[in-house]
Amino acid sequence: MSVLDVRSMQVRRGTRLVVAEATFTAGRGEIVALMGASGAGKTTILRAIAGLDPIASGTVSIPRPVGMVFQFHHLFANMSAHRNVWLAPVHVLKRPREEAERRAHELLVSLGVGDRASAMPHELSGGEAQRVAIARALAIEPRILLMDEPTASLDPARRGDLAATLRQLASEGRTIVIATHDTEFARACAHRALTVDGGRVHVVS
Amino acid sequence: MMSLRASTAVLFVCLMLASAASRAQDRPELRWGGDAEGGAPYVEADAADPSHVVGFDVDIAQLLASGLGRAPRFVQVGFTSIDAAAARGDFDVGLSGIEDTPARRARLAITIPYYEFREVMTVRSADKERYRTLADLRGHRVATLGATLAYDLLVDAEARDGIIPVTYEDDVHPYNDLVVGRVDAIVLDAILAERGVRRNSSLTNQAAVLAVGHYVGILSANQSALRDRMNVILRDAMRDGRLERILRRWNVWNEDQPRLYARVLSDPSQYPVPSSSLASSQPGTEGTAARRYLPALLRAAAITVVLSCLAMALAVIVGALIASGRIYGAAPVRMALTGYVEIVRGTPLLLQLFVLYFGLAAVVQLPAFLAALLGLGLNYAAYESEIYRGALEAIASGQLDAARTLGLSERQTFFLVRAPQAFRLALAPMTNDFVALLKDSSLVSVITVVELTKETSIFAANIGSWVIPGLMCGALYLAMSLPLARLARRIERGWRHG
Numbered sequence: 001m002s003v004l005d006v007r008s009m010q011v012r013r014g015t016r017l018v019v020a021e022a023t024f025t026a027g028r029g030e031i032v033a034l035m036g037a038s039g040a041g042k043t044t045i046l047r048a049i050a051g052l053d054p055i056a057s058g059t060v061s062i063p064r065p066v067g068m069v070f071q072f073h074h075l076f077a078n079m080s081a082h083r084n085v086w087l088a089p090v091h092v093l094k095r096p097r098e099e100a101e102r103r104a105h106e107l108l109v110s111l112g113v114g115d116r117a118s119a120m121p122h123e124l125s126g127g128e129a130q131r132v133a134i135a136r137a138l139a140i141e142p143r144i145l146l147m148d149e150p151t152a153s154l155d156p157a158r159r160g161d162l163a164a165t166l167r168q169l170a171s172e173g174r175t176i177v178i179a180t181h182d183t184e185f186a187r188a189c190a191h192r193a194l195t196v197d198g199g200r201v202h203v204v205s
Numbered sequence: 206m207m208s209l210r211a212s213t214a215v216l217f218v219c220l221m222l223a224s225a226a227s228r229a230q231d232r233p234e235l236r237w238g239g240d241a242e243g244g245a246p247y248v249e250a251d252a253a254d255p256s257h258v259v260g261f262d263v264d265i266a267q268l269l270a271s272g273l274g275r276a277p278r279f280v281q282v283g284f285t286s287i288d289a290a291a292a293r294g295d296f297d298v299g300l301s302g303i304e305d306t307p308a309r310r311a312r313l314a315i316t317i318p319y320y321e322f323r324e325v326m327t328v329r330s331a332d333k334e335r336y337r338t339l340a341d342l343r344g345h346r347v348a349t350l351g352a353t354l355a356y357d358l359l360v361d362a363e364a365r366d367g368i369i370p371v372t373y374e375d376d377v378h379p380y381n382d383l384v385v386g387r388v389d390a391i392v393l394d395a396i397l398a399e400r401g402v403r404r405n406s407s408l409t410n411q412a413a414v415l416a417v418g419h420y421v422g423i424l425s426a427n428q429s430a431l432r433d434r435m436n437v438i439l440r441d442a443m444r445d446g447r448l449e450r451i452l453r454r455w456n457v458w459n460e461d462q463p464r465l466y467a468r469v470l471s472d473p474s475q476y477p478v479p480s481s482s483l484a485s486s487q488p489g490t491e492g493t494a495a496r497r498y499l500p501a502l503l504r505a506a507a508i509t510v511v512l513s514c515l516a517m518a519l520a521v522i523v524g525a526l527i528a529s530g531r532i533y534g535a536a537p538v539r540m541a542l543t544g545y546v547e548i549v550r551g552t553p554l555l556l557q558l559f560v561l562y563f564g565l566a567a568v569v570q571l572p573a574f575l576a577a578l579l580g581l582g583l584n585y586a587a588y589e590s591e592i593y594r595g596a597l598e599a600i601a602s603g604q605l606d607a608a609r610t611l612g613l614s615e616r617q618t619f620f621l622v623r624a625p626q627a628f629r630l631a632l633a634p635m636t637n638d639f640v641a642l643l644k645d646s647s648l649v650s651v652i653t654v655v656e657l658t659k660e661t662s663i664f665a666a667n668i669g670s671w672v673i674p675g676l677m678c679g680a681l682y683l684a685m686s687l688p689l690a691r692l693a694r695r696i697e698r699g700w701r702h703g
Contacts, residue, residue, distance in 0.1 A: 052606050068610040074603035078625040087621065088611035140611060 002027050003144055003175040004049065009058035011041075011048045018044045020199040022058070026144070026175045026192075031166060033190035034179045034201070041199040042179035043071070046146050049177075065092075067137030067145040071152055073129045075121035081108065081132045082117040085139045093140060100139075107135040111165065126153030134165070144175040151182045163189035235275040237266040238291065239301035240284040244376065246396065246455040247302040248279075261455040262300040265319060268447060269298065269422070272438035285352050285666045288313065291423045297431065299423040302396075304354050305480045308668050309423060314432040318419030318478055319439055319448060320457070321465040322394040324355050327401055329383060330409045336390055337411060343367040345389040348379035351659065352666030354418045355392045371573075371653045372663070378563060380405050382653075385566055387573075394418070396457055419465070419478060443470060494668045495677065498660075505660035506681045512577060512656065513643045513685075519582030520642070521635070524589025529619075531594055542590075549587035555648055557584055562652035577649035585642050592634045596627035629697070636693035640686045657681055 002025035011019035019041045026032040034042045047053040049060050050068050075084050085104035089095040095103075108114045111131040116124060124132060130153060137145055147166075151159050159182075166189050170176055179196075180186055186193050195202045239248040241258055251257040258279050270277035280296040291299045291313055298316075309315055328336045336342055339362040347362070349355040351372035359370035371388055373379045379391045380401035391401070392415060402408045424432045442448040443466040452458040469477045530542045549557070562576040571579065600623050608618040650659035661678035665671045 047606075050610055052609060065612055066610060068607075070603060070607065072603060074601070074607035076604060076607065076622050076626075078622065078629070088613065091617050091621065092612040136607075136611070 003030075003063060004177065005059075005061040006045075006049060007059045009045070009048060009060060010056040011044050011053060012056040013044075013053075017056075018199055019048065022196075022199075022201045024194055024201055024203070026177055028143075028175055029170050029173050030192065031170050031176045031178065031190045033186035033193040034177065034196050035181065035183065035186055035193050036196035037181060040196040042181075042196050043148050044199075045196065045201070046148050046177065046179050050146055063143045065140045065142045067140065067142035069130065069133045069137050069145065069147040069150065071149040073121075073133040073153075075124075075129055075132055075136070077121050080118050080120055081113065081124065081128075084121070084132060085136045088136070088140050104135065104139055107138055108132065111135050112161075127155075127158045130154070130162075138169075142174070144177070145169065147176065147178040149180055149182075150178055151180060151185045159185050160188070232274065232276040234278045235266070235270040235273055235298070236278050236280050236296040237269075238280045238282040238287060238296035238299040239263075239266075240287065241279075241281055242284070242375065245400075246457055248300075261451055261457060262302065264451040264454070265422075265448075266298070266300050268442055268451065269435050269438055272441070273434060285662050288423065288666065289671055292425055294425045294428075297424065297428070298435065302394075302420055303423055305419040305421045305478075306354065306667070307480050309421070310476065310480055312426060312670065314424040314426055314429045316422035316424075316432055317436045317439055317469050317475075318421050318465060319443075320420040320452070321461045321478075322396060322418055322420065323414045323461070324358060324392055324416040324418065325395050325398045326411045326413065326415060327380070327383065327391040327393070327398050327408055328389070328411065329386075330407055332389065333409050333411070338413060339368055339390075339392070339415070340366045342390055345369065346371045346387070348373055348382065348388040348391045348653075349393055350374070350376060350379075351655075351663045353393075354416060355394065356663065357667070358392055358416055372650075372655055372659070373653055374651055376401070377404075380408060381563070381566070383408060385570055387566075387570060419480075440470060492673075494664070495673050498664045498674070499677070501660055502657065502664065502677055502681065505655055505657045506685065508654065509643065509646050509657040510685055512574070512581070512649065512654070513639070513646050515578050516581035516585065516646070517639050517642055519578065520585035520589045520638075523583065523586035525593055527586060527590035528593035528597060531590070532597055533615075533619075546587045546590055549584055550591075554580065554584050554645060555651065558648060558652050573649075573653045576652055577646075577654045580652075581642060581646060581649065585638060588638055589635065592631045592638070593627060596630040597623060599630055600626050632693060632697050636690060639689055639693075643686055643689070644682065 004026040006025070007023050009019060009022040010017060022045055024032070034045060036042050044053060046068075048055050049062055050066050075081070076087070079087065082101070082104055085107060086097070086100040089100035089103065090097050105114065105117060108117050108131075111134055113128050113131045113135070116128050116132070119128075121129060121132075130150065134145075150162060154162060163185060166176055166178070178186070178190065239258070239262055241248050241250050246260050247262045248258050248260040251259045263279070266277045266279070282290045282295065282299070284301065287299050287301060287303065288309065290296065303309075305315060305318055326336075326339070336345075339347065343366055346369045347359055348371045349359055351374070356370065356372060359368065362368045363370055376393065376397045379388065379393070382388050383391055384405050384407055391398070393401075395410070398410050402410055422432075422435060439448070448466075449458060449462070452462060465478070527542050527546065530538050534542065558577070558580040561580045562571060562573065565571065604622055604626065605618060608622050613621065646656055647658035649656060655663075657678055661674045665674040668674070
């Protein structure tokens, strides 16, 4: 039973076909890596299945909400790490403020950045910002987490930590799709790797 | 107002230079200064040939020049700066309906008086019985020109009778505003009052004379020898009827003049008549004048602050609405708002103030303060909207993507993420604009709001020097703008750490 089901998806930017053919699935508790060189179309595939870019044809079946962690994190610059995490639970899920704040704090602690809760985004290191971004994505309780180039801002030691974190999240039943050109990282944490080349997705063993 | 006057003056000087060059004369020149904006019958541009000026002051300048064996040459000077220009020697003599005052006697060389005028009160004919004197006008607005004896008369009446003095820059708009009811009386000299009544049939001049004053020529203090020669020419012209002919030609001759001439001719002293009926109230030194004017300056500074703060608040609100409309609105809304911004930014604030206050008077009579507030606020709203639009568009698209994936609505994204970040970007240019608005607020004096700069120029004109008034005015503006800049820096810092 797949959680994510992408069939014959095409994405255009203007007249240019950026994603020519994408068909793949991801199951519950599965980590799927989309591999490929820069400009191959990985990020566009993630954005299209997250609903940020319109698809030209094909179908995408995905459970909402979708947790998305951007390559550059895009933490809201005008608020603390803590508020970044509880903002959507309060304003979108309509959770009581107190409960949302407590849960946000638990998420930050579980990701190892509990002591950075009151920091502003520009005060965080790349690794810290990524953890806050993961906490923010998890706070809306998504069944699926999409991550764009998650190792881009990490040193080698931190990559191992991240792989462990993603394994843990997957073991709790979340589906995770990562777009990366880091083969070593993909091998370390993904259950399955797909290559993206010229806007087409190929299955590799 | 200065800029309008300055450009008029530049135009005039160019025209005068051109015409002077075309009829190059060998005789030495008598450079005489006046304000052609002051209008007929004193000095005004000739309708048939705007490069010429006409009026009784023009004829008197001609009289003095030919007596001295010189050729007259007109120099355009703004009325409120005429004393300073005379003291500096920008021209040999100033003639433009200039009133004899103790301050002028103290700082300049002045000629014997060549005309005696009466200060009279003009009212709507319907109010002729109701408003007979200033004492009948408690709580009512009474108009006059700034920096005149009539203005001092009104300031005294403000303390004594509780009237509200309103000052104008010209002598046409007060009479129009009296007709439509924005003011309830005007105090000015009889020459202007009679012209005002001729133009507006629903107005009447009261017979009572509120004060008597005299017109004189003014020269730099070190020109007393030239002044004495001019006095001889003026006395000769009084004796042989040449002065009478000039004044008759301009319909300003009356029975007061022969009496004045008799007094002047029988008394050979430098000051044959008392300077004016208000002489006693004039202070002697700049120091005492500064103390006397300080309360008025502080009151004017308060008007500047209140007006600027309210206008800025209006500009921020309207500016934010325009910016949001231009980003989120439908095509016709965007087009209309773009049009508004371009029109407002592309035309002078001064013109907008004139249109709001005088231009719309036939349709809706805005009180002066409200018109000033709307004019400044709506003008600055156009500038603010461009700052906000730029700031909103500068917010990285990643921030908006993140908000969308979290499920925030467009509205929530705007208020929780986009606007707060944009506000931080906009804060520095907004502070700049607030300081600029504080200073631009001086323009509203053209629609009769007496704020700090206007009060200062009245003060300066009355004591005949800009030094002390200029320093006091500058200090007050700095005292207002420096804390603003500091406050903005604090908000900005707080934001960064919050």
